[in-house]
Amino acid sequence: MGTMTGHVLPTGKICYGGDWNPDQWPTQTVSEDIELMREAGVNLVSLAIFSWAKLEPEPGVYEFGWLRDIMDQCAQAGIFVDLATATASPPVWMARRDPSSLPVNVHGTRLEFGSRQQYCPSSTTYRKHSRALARALAEEFADHPALVLWHVNNEYGCHILQCYCDNCETEFQQWLREKYGTIDALNHAWNTYFWAQTYSDFSEIHAPRDMPTFKNAAHELDYWRFADDQLLALYLAEREELRAVTPTVPVTTNFMGEFTGLDYWKWAQHVDVISDDSYPEPAIVGGAHEVAFTADLMRGLGNGRPFILMEQVTSAVQWRPQNATKRPGQFALWSMSRVAHGADGILQFQWRQSPGGAETFHGGMVAHSGKRSRYWPEVVQLGRDLEAASAVIDGRIDAEVAIIVDWDATRARQLSVGPTEADANFAAARAWHRTFWEKNIACDLVSVNAELDRYRIIIVPEVFIDYPELSARLTAAAENGAHVVVAAPTGAVDSTMRAVLGGYLGSLAELVGVVVTDHSVRSPDVANWSKADQVVADPRVDRITRVVGVPGANPRHTLDVTSPALERALDSIATPKPRMTSGVWGEYVQALHPASEITKPTWLNDEVEVIAQFSGEDGCDLAGWPAITRREVGRGAAWYVATDLESVGREALTRVVGAYARLDTSGADFPDGIERVKRGDVTFYLNHSDRAVQLAGVVGWDLISGQEATGHLVVAPRSTVAIGAQTNATS
Ligand code: GLA
Ligand code: ZN
Numbered sequence: 001m002g003t004m005t006g007h008v009l010p011t012g013k014i015c016y017g018g019d020w021n022p023d024q025w026p027t028q029t030v031s032e033d034i035e036l037m038r039e040a041g042v043n044l045v046s047l048a049i050f051s052w053a054k055l056e057p058e059p060g061v062y063e064f065g066w067l068r069d070i071m072d073q074c075a076q077a078g079i080f081v082d083l084a085t086a087t088a089s090p091p092v093w094m095a096r097r098d099p100s101s102l103p104v105n106v107h108g109t110r111l112e113f114g115s116r117q118q119y120c121p122s123s124t125t126y127r128k129h130s131r132a133l134a135r136a137l138a139e140e141f142a143d144h145p146a147l148v149l150w151h152v153n154n155e156y157g158c159h160i161l162q163c164y165c166d167n168c169e170t171e172f173q174q175w176l177r178e179k180y181g182t183i184d185a186l187n188h189a190w191n192t193y194f195w196a197q198t199y200s201d202f203s204e205i206h207a208p209r210d211m212p213t214f215k216n217a218a219h220e221l222d223y224w225r226f227a228d229d230q231l232l233a234l235y236l237a238e239r240e241e242l243r244a245v246t247p248t249v250p251v252t253t254n255f256m257g258e259f260t261g262l263d264y265w266k267w268a269q270h271v272d273v274i275s276d277d278s279y280p281e282p283a284i285v286g287g288a289h290e291v292a293f294t295a296d297l298m299r300g301l302g303n304g305r306p307f308i309l310m311e312q313v314t315s316a317v318q319w320r321p322q323n324a325t326k327r328p329g330q331f332a333l334w335s336m337s338r339v340a341h342g343a344d345g346i347l348q349f350q351w352r353q354s355p356g357g358a359e360t361f362h363g364g365m366v367a368h369s370g371k372r373s374r375y376w377p378e379v380v381q382l383g384r385d386l387e388a389a390s391a392v393i394d395g396r397i398d399a400e401v402a403i404i405v406d407w408d409a410t411r412a413r414q415l416s417v418g419p420t421e422a423d424a425n426f427a428a429a430r431a432w433h434r435t436f437w438e439k440n441i442a443c444d445l446v447s448v449n450a451e452l453d454r455y456r457i458i459i460v461p462e463v464f465i466d467y468p469e470l471s472a473r474l475t476a477a478a479e480n481g482a483h484v485v486v487a488a489p490t491g492a493v494d495s496t497m498r499a500v501l502g503g504y505l506g507s508l509a510e511l512v513g514v515v516v517t518d519h520s521v522r523s524p525d526v527a528n529w530s531k532a533d534q535v536v537a538d539p540r541v542d543r544i545t546r547v548v549g550v551p552g553a554n555p556r557h558t559l560d561v562t563s564p565a566l567e568r569a570l571d572s573i574a575t576p577k578p579r580m581t582s583g584v585w586g587e588y589v590q591a592l593h594p595a596s597e598i599t600k601p602t603w604l605n606d607e608v609e610v611i612a613q614f615s616g617e618d619g620c621d622l623a624g625w626p627a628i629t630r631r632e633v634g635r636g637a638a639w640y641v642a643t644d645l646e647s648v649g650r651e652a653l654t655r656v657v658g659a660y661a662r663l664d665t666s667g668a669d670f671p672d673g674i675e676r677v678k679r680g681d682v683t684f685y686l687n688h689s690d691r692a693v694q695l696a697g698v699v700g701w702d703l704i705s706g707q708e709a710t711g712h713l714v715v716a717p718r719s720t721v722a723i724g725a726q727t728n729a730t731s
Helices: 027-040 067-076 090-098 124-141 166-180 182-192 217-245 264-268 286-300 330-342 376-388 407-415 428-438 468-479 508-513 564-573 647-660
Strands: 015-020 044-047 080-084 147-151 275-277 307-311 343-348 401-404 444-448 457-461 483-487 514-521 557-561 580-582 587-591 606-616 624-631 636-641 674-679 682-687 693-701 708-717 719-723
Touching: 015 376, 027 067, 027 376, 044 067, 044 147, 044 343, 067 080, 067 124, 090 124, 124 217, 166 182, 166 217, 182 217, 217 264, 217 708, 264 286, 264 343, 264 407, 275 286, 286 330, 286 428, 286 444, 307 647, 330 343, 330 376, 330 674, 330 682, 330 719, 343 401, 401 428, 407 514, 428 444, 428 457, 428 647, 428 682, 444 708, 457 468, 457 647, 468 483, 468 624, 468 636, 483 508, 508 514, 508 636, 557 564, 557 624, 564 647, 580 647, 587 624, 636 647, 636 693, 647 682, 682 693, 682 708, 693 719
Parallel strands: 015 044, 015 343, 044 080, 080 147, 275 307, 307 343, 401 444, 401 457, 457 483, 483 636
Antiparallel strands: 514 587, 557 580, 557 606, 606 624, 624 636, 674 682, 682 719, 693 708
């Protein structure tokens, strides 16, 4: 991590504010803005993110006076500044003087000026000028009292993740030379013997532009990693300039949650303050969980340290086909949820809605209608509430559950051609996280390199790449008492996309006691087929077609439970007892070391207990094969889930695993809709529902309302209570 510790603001308060673009407005509006910021309790603004053209109107000619004037006004008003290096959108002079500074897309088309992020990461012109601008800004504002944070660039890779120009191609060849050393090593790693792709020299290797058909996934994965490194190098170059002049000012660049383009585990090592931009769709029920998941992810990236929410929107964005507005209270509720999960700052994109350009109708803290907007009172109230909740600052969250999240494995899964199309980013990790979140059980999201000793339960969800190092640490954790739950598909390829041979799971097989001999995917949704293939058999004439034995349309898997504990768990979920179901993914699993007497069809041994098996319903050929197994390991155990469990299955299984692991599940008993999160000494009760919810046994002071709870507490719809003293809550 970076060198900085402690609070972003010297006042030790929760940060509140947003992106401010005063350069789009007349001075009168700027003065009005400062007044309104004071009214709203704004104490931090991000400045100059898209101001390059105004800061450097001609190459090497800097005009910083206007920015100094704004910074001075901020300082006078007690507003701190997260100052951008302004390098996210180069001015037109760069494009016109050096057209090769513009990026090239995968089709080989050079992209034009007139939008934003139009730079090639390999462009020497861009590199030179961005570095110089960062340096000049640092020198200009080094001692400015308002400066508390550097904001390098903006959302690296958001639009241009990979450039496919000739310069990038040349740099890629060099990157490959350094990675592989010899062309033979590359040929082996990429298995270029397939489809006659063998190279005799690194200079023959191209950027993976459009090709006739499927590309070599290893080629693409390396290009992805290369492009990630290119962008990181740009960030590091700017940071070097900033550090040289202002060594004590922390540096950040804003992440984009579960964006898979950049490996944020790698980036997180180079930022002093983790910051995130987060725009969950407000009109879907999954939005509330996405807020929690991304916040936990950011806390994980900072290894438990607080982070800043750098961007969200007060109400609606403008970039969706239909931009749903947030409901009254939702803006504050989702803000407090981030605070509960570890944020020490809540910033918005943006302070004032733009008067023109592509983001005219993107929400702002100040709407086009000004103070008459419905949102203004909410903006002001949230400022007060956050200030009141500032006691939580620096507070840590203790989690007994860890979920592994790995960018590289997720990319590998996305780039792999088959065995199924990958689901949305980190879909499996998100699903398992939600199972714990629904029960108010705190989870840490951790990397494959994390220390695992302190966790009772460790979930390894869909980690497509086999990591022998991780397997060793998971084994040690299980021996020390942890319950390791590995969920499919895991350990299918190595880090160069070569298939794991001898049974999938690779280095994890020893721990879980089983190997995966075959993947088994159920048939796709027939509705997506072409008309010609959607054959409907006419029983009067189609004598073969009408009896062809295929499973039904879009079938799921159904599991039979073989463990009494799991049976009881299902029983306790609902009446009548629900079935365990899963999605399209299934696997043939056998014991790694089969017993001498092989019993078909499970091929298991005494060590491996079958917890649930595939039922074989709906034409599933996995009938009787293990779907969930368990193996005792030292003081803990290793569980293997050979299918993509749906929520009831995950719930039932985590109840059983939780009981074995003696997990604290007291949070599960709150009334529907109540999210309870403990951060430091503060306990948050967030009501995500439209009804007022009563809680009994809550004792202490609500930091937000200032009221004392003496046992009985009502949490209004879409609102938050944050109890600052000891509590002993039950439903
Ligand atoms: C991103 C960018 C902002 C703005 C918002 C709009 O997060 O960083 O500049 O474009 O999207 O939602
Ligand atoms: Zn390029």
